[in-house]
Amino acid sequence: MYLKYEPEGSDEPKRWKYQPKKLMSAEREMLERYTGKNFTEFSTDVLKGNSKCRRALLYLYLKREHPTLKFDDVDFAWDELTLEHSKGELLLMRENVAESVPAEQLAAVLEKLDQEIAEAAEDPEEQGKAQLPVAG
Numbered sequence: 001m002y003l004k005y006e007p008e009g010s011d012e013p014k015r016w017k018y019q020p021k022k023l024m025s026a027e028r029e030m031l032e033r034y035t036g037k038n039f040t041e042f043s044t045d046v047l048k049g050n051s052k053c054r055r056a057l058l059y060l061y062l063k064r065e066h067p068t069l070k071f072d073d074v075d076f077a078w079d080e081l082t083l084e085h086s087k088g089e090l091l092l093m094r095e096n097v098a099e100s101v102p103a104e105q106l107a108a109v110l111e112k113l114d115q116e117i118a119e120a121a122e123d124p125e126e127q128g129k130a131q132l133p134v135a136g
Helices: 025-035 039-048 051-065 087-099 103-119
Strands: 002-005 014-017 081-084
Touching (some): 025 051, 039 051, 051 081, 087 103
Antiparallel strands (some): 002 014
16 A cells, blocks of 8 residues: 655655554554554554544654654645555455445445556565555
């Protein structure tokens, strides 16, 4: 999964590979501190669209590049920050979708997933070992 930040007026979007299980403990603790959620809740809520969780995640990545950045200085329009699944993650979701989607909605969900798979970026590091981006 990738976090993509494209502030208005920027020439190129910033993209960071988001792998919750690969974040260092100090970073996980910082995310817990700023959001008031344990890390498992945080990683789930990022996917659900929780604004504070996404802001904290953006702060984490921006702070790596700008160490003096303050959390209160991070502000973004909703359409400037998106999460993008890799092709491997989408394929994994497609394999498991029948277990979680009602039968009458399955065809539409599969069609949407197939569209996203066709447009998704390959992640050469995944090579058959994609995982869903939730820390458990």
